[in-house]
Amino acid sequence: MFIRKKNFRLMGLAITFFMISGIYTSSPCIATELNSSTSNVKVGETQVKDFQRDIPSLAATYKDYFTIGTAVLPNQLDSSNIQSEFIKYQYNEIVAGNCMKMDATEPTENNFKFDDADKLLAYTQANNMKLRGHNLIWHSQVPAWFFQDKNDASKPASRDLLLSRMKNHIQNVAGRYAGKIDSWDVVNEVISDSNGLRDDSGNSKYKSIIGDVDGDGFDSDYIELAFKYAREADPKAKLIINDYGMEGSTRKRDDMYNLIKRLLEKGVPIDGVGLQMHVSMYSPSAQQVKDCIEKFATLKSIKPNFDIQVTEADMSIYNGNEPTKEVTNDIYLQQATQYKKLFEVFKEEAVKKNISTVMMWGEADCDTWLDDFPVKDRKDAPLLFDRNLQAKPAYWAIVDPSKVKGVFRQSVNTPKTTIAIGAAVDAKWSTLSSFDADNYVVGKNGAIASIKTAYDNDNLYVLADVKDSTVGDKDGIDIFVDKTGSKVEKYSATRTTNTDTIKTIDKADGYQVQFKIPFSGFTPVVGAKLAFDIKINDSVGNGEIASSAVWNDFSNKQDADSSKYGYLVLDADNKILETKYGIPTIDGNIDSVWDLASSVETNVLVEGKAGAKATVKTLWADSYLYVLCQVKDSVLDKTSKDDYQQDSVEAFLDENNSRGETYDADDVQYRVNYENKQSFNGKCDKAKFKSATKTTADGYVVEMAIPLKTPGVANKVMGFDAQVNDGTAGKRTGVLSWCDKTGKGYATMAKIGNIKLLALAGK
Ligand code: 9MR
Numbered sequence: 001m002f003i004r005k006k007n008f009r010l011m012g013l014a015i016t017f018f019m020i021s022g023i024y025t026s027s028p029c030i031a032t033e034l035n036s037s038t039s040n041v042k043v044g045e046t047q048v049k050d051f052q053r054d055i056p057s058l059a060a061t062y063k064d065y066f067t068i069g070t071a072v073l074p075n076q077l078d079s080s081n082i083q084s085e086f087i088k089y090q091y092n093e094i095v096a097g098n099c100m101k102m103d104a105t106e107p108t109e110n111n112f113k114f115d116d117a118d119k120l121l122a123y124t125q126a127n128n129m130k131l132r133g134h135n136l137i138w139h140s141q142v143p144a145w146f147f148q149d150k151n152d153a154s155k156p157a158s159r160d161l162l163l164s165r166m167k168n169h170i171q172n173v174a175g176r177y178a179g180k181i182d183s184w185d186v187v188n189e190v191i192s193d194s195n196g197l198r199d200d201s202g203n204s205k206y207k208s209i210i211g212d213v214d215g216d217g218f219d220s221d222y223i224e225l226a227f228k229y230a231r232e233a234d235p236k237a238k239l240i241i242n243d244y245g246m247e248g249s250t251r252k253r254d255d256m257y258n259l260i261k262r263l264l265e266k267g268v269p270i271d272g273v274g275l276q277m278h279v280s281m282y283s284p285s286a287q288q289v290k291d292c293i294e295k296f297a298t299l300k301s302i303k304p305n306f307d308i309q310v311t312e313a314d315m316s317i318y319n320g321n322e323p324t325k326e327v328t329n330d331i332y333l334q335q336a337t338q339y340k341k342l343f344e345v346f347k348e349e350a351v352k353k354n355i356s357t358v359m360m361w362g363e364a365d366c367d368t369w370l371d372d373f374p375v376k377d378r379k380d381a382p383l384l385f386d387r388n389l390q391a392k393p394a395y396w397a398i399v400d401p402s403k404v405k406g407v408f409r410q411s412v413n414t415p416k417t418t419i420a421i422g423a424a425v426d427a428k429w430s431t432l433s434s435f436d437a438d439n440y441v442v443g444k445n446g447a448i449a450s451i452k453t454a455y456d457n458d459n460l461y462v463l464a465d466v467k468d469s470t471v472g473d474k475d476g477i478d479i480f481v482d483k484t485g486s487k488v489e490k491y492s493a494t495r496t497t498n499t500d501t502i503k504t505i506d507k508a509d510g511y512q513v514q515f516k517i518p519f520s521g522f523t524p525v526v527g528a529k530l531a532f533d534i535k536i537n538d539s540v541g542n543g544e545i546a547s548s549a550v551w552n553d554f555s556n557k558q559d560a561d562s563s564k565y566g567y568l569v570l571d572a573d574n575k576i577l578e579t580k581y582g583i584p585t586i587d588g589n590i591d592s593v594w595d596l597a598s599s600v601e602t603n604v605l606v607e608g609k610a611g612a613k614a615t616v617k618t619l620w621a622d623s624y625l626y627v628l629c630q631v632k633d634s635v636l637d638k639t640s641k642d643d644y645q646q647d648s649v650e651a652f653l654d655e656n657n658s659r660g661e662t663y664d665a666d667d668v669q670y671r672v673n674y675e676n677k678q679s680f681n682g683k684c685d686k687a688k689f690k691s692a693t694k695t696t697a698d699g700y701v702v703e704m705a706i707p708l709k710t711p712g713v714a715n716k717v718m719g720f721d722a723q724v725n726d727g728t729a730g731k732r733t734g735v736l737s738w739c740d741k742t743g744k745g746y747a748t749m750a751k752i753g754n755i756k757l758l759a760l761a762g763k
Contacts, residue, residue: 051086051389059092061399065350069093070363074116077123087363088127095132101141105173112172135185136170137226139204147205162209167229174233183238186230187223191243191255224268231269242274242311247292248284248747250663264302272307280316281334286341287661297354308354312361314382316370324378333408336397343398364389401554407564414453415574419461421503421516429463430657431754437534438549441556446538446547460517468510472539477513482531482562483522524570531565533558575739575753581760582619584626586703588694602724602736606743611726611734620757625706627651633699636674637727645732648673649702654719654749661748674700714759721752
């Protein structure tokens with residue numbers, strides 16, 4: 001949404017547009033297009049006089065699953081504005097992008113302004129749509145007076161004053177629309193980005209001013225009371241606790257889950273959680289989103305109708321802070337693929353009655369807050385329609401994938417290592433990352449698989465771990481490979497195939513197939529890209545194929561040609577750091593025992609410029625993994641308040657090497673800055689963890705003793721990675737790791753490396 005200031009700035013341009021097109025007046029979208037062309041208005045940007053009225057609406061497409069809506073600005077609903085028709089054509093719910101927030105509804109104490117909000121309500125009533133309320137209590141877009149003493153603005157409001165203001169605000173706003181709002185975001189963004197409830201360091205004053213009113217030992221009372229006031233003001237609306245970042249971060253998800261669980265058990269009237277879903281096309285993965293929804297769905301055991309809502313969905317085309325890029329068709333296709341995966345999860349979860357609504361944060365790309373966030377003036381394209389209100393590939397991918405022109409070709413790394421094919425699955429597979437064949441091209445649910453690949457000079461190895469609970473004659477897998485771009489090869493197996501090159505093993509929830517595909521004549525080199533796809537077929541009863549799920553070509557034309565396959569990118573040897581037995585003293589001095597240890601370098605650039613870099617060594621003994629990082633970093637900086645933006649090293653450990661998309665109970669991340677400040681993520685054993693640091697002539701040294709949850713044994717292989725953060729003047733300017741190039745180790749161990757514990761003679 002554009003902030004109101006921006007709309008004023010654009011008014012002149014909007015009038016210009018009216019004169020040119022002669023059809024529609026002010027629209028933030030089209031005005032923005034004009035703004036981007038200078039004095040010479042380009043024809044292509046101004047010829048759009050209409051949206052597509054002959055394509056399916058999102059609302060109709062998803063009517064059996066969830067309502068689908070968008071955030072709006074009041075002027076978009078003016079009948080003179082094309083958006084007013086477009087929005088009601090495509091969507092069946094709206095939410096105020098800004099005009100129902102506190103700075104809009106109560107700019108000065110007890111002076112309420114409802115014109116804009118009333119306009120939204122009238123629009124929904126006239127068009128048979130739902131209205132979401134966003135939001136009642138938030139630390140942002142709240143006027144300063146709210147937290148100030150009545151007589152002296154330099155003093156904070158007292159607890160009682162702040163509570164009475166909250167109550168008054170909620171009574172007036174939620175009370176005015178009682179019975180007319182489907183769901184209210186009662187509190188917004190109350191979980192901190194680092195730990196627990198947001199407080200003053202996260203710019204929220206509610207917790208410190210109100211604190212623990214009922215003396216139960218928790219200072220979440222402002223949240224509890226906000227819900228109580230909201231229920232009194234509007235007994236019918238679903239009362240939602242809304243936040244961002246829980247889709248990928250299990251830390252934030254767990255904090256929210258624990259808060260809601262405790263409050264539900266206490267009888268606080270929370271009806272659901274809002275997942276904002278401000279995501280990027282790079283992450284989180286569909287599996288992480290699904291895990292997140294299913295975690296919150298377990299709260300139904302306390303409150304059977306507990307609802308999960310997707311409240312502010314958009315999908316940036318950028319990975320973090322990367323600079324402006326041209327929006328190519330390939331980017332559109334990559335985004336479409338990810339949108340398709342997410343909406344498949346949403347549908348699946350709607351069938352389980354876990355989610356009830358999906359709200360987009362903007363009706364089209366011309367109307368997105370991401371044009372200015374997190375990088376000012378970096379134009380983004382995160383929504384389903386383009387800047388001229390035309391359907392993007394992302395729209396078609398979630399409405400009718402057969403109409404997407406082209407398919408994004410995903411790439412996965414395939415490490416070099418020889419694998420044995422046999423009656424049991426080779427243990428080496430556990431050291432490799434997986435990807436999913438879970439795009440249904442036939443049917444809606446049935447069998448999907450997690451895939452791993454490896455190669456050596458002679459063969460390509462594929463392991464498919466298939467989840468399929470219905471046994472049928474035609475259950476099986478097709479693999480498609482085009483090594484040179486000129487010939488499609490197809491390899492098929494059923495769930496009972498057993499040959500020298502294909503072995504199948506039955507499992508309780510499906511089956512596993514190991515393939516050894518000879519290169520015959522093809523010489524693999526590091527960096528080569530093999531076109532590859534895989535299809536998982538499920539048959540039930542009569543032997544017909546009831547569902548097929550693929551990895552890449554969702555147009556399902558694998559047999560015809562390889563132009564829509566993904567790529568296996570042949571990589572260097574699989575990374576496994578051999579770790580000897582030895583016990584160093586953790587004091588920042590490099591004992592001679594470290595001379596025994598093998599070392600690796602953090603050479604993989606994750607983010608920014610290659611700055612600080614480390615040589616990493618590991619040792620183990622019984623219940624500890626020891627890590628030594630010798631960091632080269634010429635200027636040491638810890639000025640940022642965020643631990644991860646300070647000069648620091650991180651160690652990631654996945655003890656059972658399950659490489660899950662979401663942190664499991666054994667996954668830990670330990671971070672230590674150059675002055676030995678520790679920070680944690682995952683189920684870390686803070687009491688047993690030890691670390692020490694020392695600065696050196698050209699950087700610093702970090703020693704860590706990471707407690708193992710299961711004592712180590714010789715030959716055990718665990719997931720492990722090390723990362724160095726380079727802070728410069730308060731910002732993280734470079735990140736290097738040993739293995740994982742995604743920078744997402746804080747959320748998933750899927751792409752980290754490995755360590756193998758070696759036995760010392762006699763041990
Ligand atoms: O879209 C809103 C934008 O116009 C405002 O400038 C911004 C100010 O904080 O708020 C935007 O909406 C936010 C929403 O209310 C809560 N979740 C994050 C959204 C994007 O910032």
